Amino acid sequence: MNRFLTRAALGAIAAIFISSAAMADNATLGIRTEPSSIDPHFHNLGPNNGMLGQIFGRLVEWSPDMRTLIPRLATSWKAINDTTWEFKLRTGVKFHDGSDFTADDVVFSFNRADNYVGGNSGFRTYTKGKTVKKIDDHTIHISTKAPYPLMPNDMATVLILSSDAKGTGEKDKNFGVSARDFNNGSATIGTGPYKFVEWKKGDRIVLEKYAGYKGPLAQPWDKMTFKFIKSEPSRVSALLAGDVDLIDNVPAEDIATLKKNNKVTLSQGVSSRVMYLHMDQFRDQSPFVTDKNGKPLDKNPLRDPRVRKALSLMIDRASIVKNVMSGVAIPAGQFLPEGFFGRSQKLKPDPYDPAAAKKLLAEAGWGDGFGLTIHGPNDRYVNDAKICEAIGQMFSANGIPTKVVTMPGNVFFKRANGGPKSDPEFSLILVGWGSGTGEPSSPLKALLATYDNAKGLGAANRGRHSDPALDKLLVQALTMVDDTKRGALLAQATELAIGKNYGIIPLHYQVNTWASRKGLKYQARADERSIGINLIKDK
Amino acid sequence: MTTLNDAATDSLEHGATAKAVAVETPFRRFLADYCESKLSVVSFGVVVGILLIAIFAPWLAPTDPYDLSTVTVQDKTLPLGAVMGSGQIAYLGTDGAGRDMLSAIIYGLRISLIVGVGSGVVALLIGVSLGLIAAYAGGKVDTLIMRLVDIQLSFPAILIALVLLATLGKGIDKTIIALIVVQWAYYARTVRGSALVERRKEYIESAICLALPKRRIVFSHLLPNVLAPIIVVGTMQTAHAISLEATLSFLGLGLPQTEPSLGSLIAKGFDYVHSGHYWISTYPGIALLLTIVSINLVGDRLRDVLNPRLQK
């Protein structure tokens, strides 16, 4: 009785609110990670790129599955010679303040991103070595020193802001517009389908439909509120309680239950992120490789590709996918899942074959096994610590007694990376890599090219894999403008580095899950972004 | 905080029991007092049981949950009573990594107690020594120590532990260190307070007059007489430390993943709240609750019984 009355009373109150807002179509999204800034050039980080892409435009946009590039602020592009690309800009586009979008804004934004001072790793990776020139109001030329086939892909990163943006920052720093001017909204003027309303840090970001929008993106909502709920069960609770219309990063454990719930719709999409093991391939004595009793070894078995292959064969990927990832992952044999550019058609995920593994180990002279420690982060990837544990179990059960050590990402990456002055610390690590350019050259360059600080190669080569044949192939691929030939070269490089040499051991591709209330559907994104314009009504 | 009334009835009752029991030692009297409350007797039993389980964990637990070569993810989130791959029955189900829940709880209890009792004992030793020194030495030493205690106590334990773990990193040893730092001041303050009261009593004054060595006065005379409040504070603090460790693990700052305490088991089970695998967080939760509540109930009763106002 009491309960009924309370409900009735709450219902009445709710009715008043609803009737006043009945005209508006609003969405509330429960998101795990909050952006670190509204400044579009401040931080090249997934949550920032997703949120800000709704407010600011890019020249080129990825389709949600990251298989095709969509014209956004540019309507077409082509290479006019070996080193120059031409982009035609969309006409009639207006910024949120009513001013016109022209080539000047593109030049301005590129220069700001390229010379950004402060911030946490901006977009210099994508602007470096490129010269942007205005040809007329709606045409630009971008030139590089060497042939650069990935130009359109790179243009899907940098966000364009108005060259009229005024700020309160120091004059000579970032053109006088500081991160704070964006965070409070005064400089947050883009061409995107949504206008910035407010950011209450730690709580919410509110965006409002921009009536004057022109471009390829949909505007399914009048107002979108992004609430930041970090705790996993709390986020699921918020959806079940009807406080939010969509949640991202649905915990794998809850997917089975949510599937049975007829008030909830699940959307899943394969991500471009691969989880993999990286092994110490440069030290003769590796600090965390021991004999079976934990005593140091004078040789490093991980330098032998046969041993690395044996480890790969000891991993029951199907079991990890089924039992650790609750079925939401796909066993991996290379960098990118089915359908991506430059993928090898030959490489398949290794089967679980302990007998073959034993044989390989014996062949390599390690038939008696050895001891290992696997290190991994515990707060960075989906179920990262649990994956480490499962792998530890599988190695241990197959004669490689393995300790599992996990730690927070901030500690793990410092120790795992090393740098110009220090070596990577661990012997075997679990890490993940999401390919921002939607093809395998970025992971090949970062993970397996010989470490070279000056050239910016092997920046994340935490096992210091080094193979001159691969380095040569890679240089060839990176400057090959012809798409078909480049694809073939990248596939060949992958087959060499992973299929033959096991520079890394791929485990699985992450599958991301969103859950929305019945009647809505999320167009799952391979880049893991959670944005309101992909939340649509389900017919 | 017992009233005059209680004291009066107590002494009346004890007058009566004194006739029945031939010899009344202080310990027997204490025992009789304690056993007046049935709940307290039961909770004492639970505490002893929990201690025994923790000590004999390797013999009691059906499997070794930390041996990675036998645990397999194939067995993950099995319900109660299911049979694991090894043929072993998982009486309380299994957790997300395929560990037998019952074994994990038994070992987790052990780790929780190691952290709670271990940090408690070290903190007690440090705190009691400093408290006695402060009380006995007086003057500048006293001021210095008590100033430290004041500063320490003016900050909430959780905050200090958080900062320490944020700067030390994860691990059982680091958690224990953080909990020692958090607790020692309580002991120091309690001991100093009671010791100051005792010091003014005649038996200490006469001992001083007899020119007994300082060390002997402090350890043979002062210490036994301030034991009661130490025991009370000790039990309460142990419960507090176990609970604090659980909270820290929940916040992701306590113990490592592969060797979970009760707190980290609950925190992990937290991920399964919506999935229907209720046993992963419920049973460690019950074990934690039983442990803390029974220790607290024992401590509470001890405080009532050992209240200095009741001691003649």
Add this chain to the structure above:
Amino acid sequence: MQAAGVVFLMSLLVFSGVFLIGDPVEMLIAEDAEESDREMVKRNLGLDQPYYVQYLRFVAAALRGNLGDSFVFEEPALLLILDRMPATFELAIFALLLAIVIGIPLGMWAGLKPESISARTIMTSSILGFSLPTFWVGIMMIMLFAVVLGWLPSTGRGPTQSFLGLQVSFLSMEGWSHLILPAVNLALFKLSLVIRLARAGTREVMHQDYIKFARAKGVSRSRIILVHVLKNILIPVVTVLGLEFGGLVAFSVVTETVFAWPGMGRLLIESISTLDRPVIVAYLMIIVLLFVLINLVVDVLYSVLDPRVRLTDVKG
């Protein structure tokens, strides 16, 4: 003076700890960033300098009132925290009020009839109250009230209004509905404390001579309880609770994490996981200041409530 010493020690400790344990840059940087970008970010944050230079720079700036910019947001750490302070304070104040409003009557009841079953139940439950881990109770409350019953929203703060220049949520129904669960969750621990204090105080006061006199004079029982007993037990309650307010602010770390409450406690936890050193240090300095202030307020309140002061009033 003492506080200054604490601030100094804390800053040194946190500074060295964060310096040793991990690298904030690793948490900030994009995974495909190159080594040169990494170096640049380091330089911008001043992390390329030796440890003592970093610390001296910090001290020099702090003496001028600048606690540095957050590594993550590149905004002044102090402002970030002050921005979130009203949310935490609102939560802590309501938790404190709840603890007092519910705790004192229950504690007095238990103190007046110590042998009754109800009193025993209250006391045993109070042990339960400080034994249950806050985070566990929090998620159970969300499950029950938000998911199963659907009465209250599960997380977040709800709409806020401006009140004396601060953003508060207790001025609207919806704000209240968001506030109630986290406030109860946070209050639970202190509630047990208040019950115990009130009970002990009541039992002691009831045997004081002036209560006996009042009884002998024929003053009604309700007046004795409401006026004489209540006023007297308020002294220890106010003292302890004043000091505990700081504890509530600190413990809100847990509640804020469970309920996604946008307060400064959650900012601290997040800053710890990203090793955002300026924010961690600034948070601690603000807390130290807060405690100094609280002690001051408690002293003032104490002198107002002190029985000797009131006794002279009565005589006069």
